[in-house]
Amino acid sequence: MRIHQLNCGTMAGISPTRVLLVEAPGGLVLVDSGIGLQDIADPAGRLGPLRHLVRPALDPAETAVHRIGALGLDPRDVRHIVLTHFDVDHIGGLADFPDATVHVTTQGLTRAVRLPRFVERRRYRRAQLEHGPNYAEYEFGSDRWEGLRMLSLDHVAEGMMFVDLPGHTMGHAGVFVPGGAGAGHDDDDETPVGKDILHAGDAFYHRGQIDPSVRTPAVIPLQERAFALEPGAIAMTHSGLAALARRRADSLDVVCAHDPSGPGGL
Numbered sequence: 001m002r003i004h005q006l007n008c009g010t011m012a013g014i015s016p017t018r019v020l021l022v023e024a025p026g027g028l029v030l031v032d033s034g035i036g037l038q039d040i041a042d043p044a045g046r047l048g049p050l051r052h053l054v055r056p057a058l059d060p061a062e063t064a065v066h067r068i069g070a071l072g073l074d075p076r077d078v079r080h081i082v083l084t085h086f087d088v089d090h091i092g093g094l095a096d097f098p099d100a101t102v103h104v105t106t107q108g109l110t111r112a113v114r115l116p117r118f119v120e121r122r123r124y125r126r127a128q129l130e131h132g133p134n135y136a137e138y139e140f141g142s143d144r145w146e147g148l149r150m151l152s153l154d155h156v157a158e159g160m161m162f163v164d165l166p167g168h169t170m171g172h173a174g175v176f177v178p179g180g181a182g183a184g185h186d187d188d189d190e191t192p193v194g195k196d197i198l199h200a201g202d203a204f205y206h207r208g209q210i211d212p213s214v215r216t217p218a219v220i221p222l223q224e225r226a227f228a229l230e231p232g233a234i235a236m237t238h239s240g241l242a243a244l245a246r247r248r249a250d251s252l253d254v255v256c257a258h259d260p261s262g263p264g265g266l
């Protein structure tokens with residue numbers, strides 16, 4: 001499958017908000033949705049006080065709906081959106097695709113929408129969900145992939161899956177998307193043979209946190225802890241991702257939402 005890495009909301013002038021656009025046989029699939037047009041129209045109401053901290057660019061050209069159009073594709077073909085978590089910079093674009101099914105973990109949906117605790121009521125923005133997304137929800141069981149808990153999303157796009165990456169928020173998950181090679185589901189020879197991608201959401205903030213050959217700026221782990229709702233899980237998630245990225249270096253790109261390096265960065 002052809003996978004595009006799109007920046008859908010530059011943060012503080014330095015970090016992208018990485019969204020994947022997957023050209024799947026059954027239509028277009030987004031992984032996360034970035035900042036949306038309605039956020040730009042009403043930043044105070046939709047993004048709340050957090051916008052002063054993360055300072056999103058608020059540029060319509062950086063929304064998923066515009067980026068898809070700029071690629072010559074039709075945003076109305078987006079059938080599915082798979083969410084890593086419910087933070088404002090990941091769900092703002094949902095309202096621009098009101099007919100898409102939004103795939104989420106049950107724990108993520110419960111903590112953001114059904115039964116948010118005090119910290120979660122302050123963190124998540126109900127206004128971004130007022131259009132009433134059509135959710136499909138999933139709970140992790142005992143199935144594993146590369147040692148990590150996984151949930152198949154074959155019905156969204158063959159080979160796609162949620163991968164349990166706890167730490168940042170309750171129910172936070174990565175999303176694996178198979179590339180062209182060896183995935184056994186796409187014999188269209190116009191589709192370029194590509195690596196698989198694991199979008200790790202906010203499971204890490206900087207490449208150096210999962211790659212010992214890259215130096216991580218000292219401020220990054222502090223920022224990460226400040227935003228984490230399950231900080232005790234961060235170290236294990238990092239080590240799992242580091243081992244995976246090392247083991248599958250030839251065939252898999254592990255990316256996160258806000259790392260400025262790599263494709264889709266700035």
Ligand SMILES: [Zn+2]
Binds near residue numbers: 089
């Ligand atoms: Zn984020």
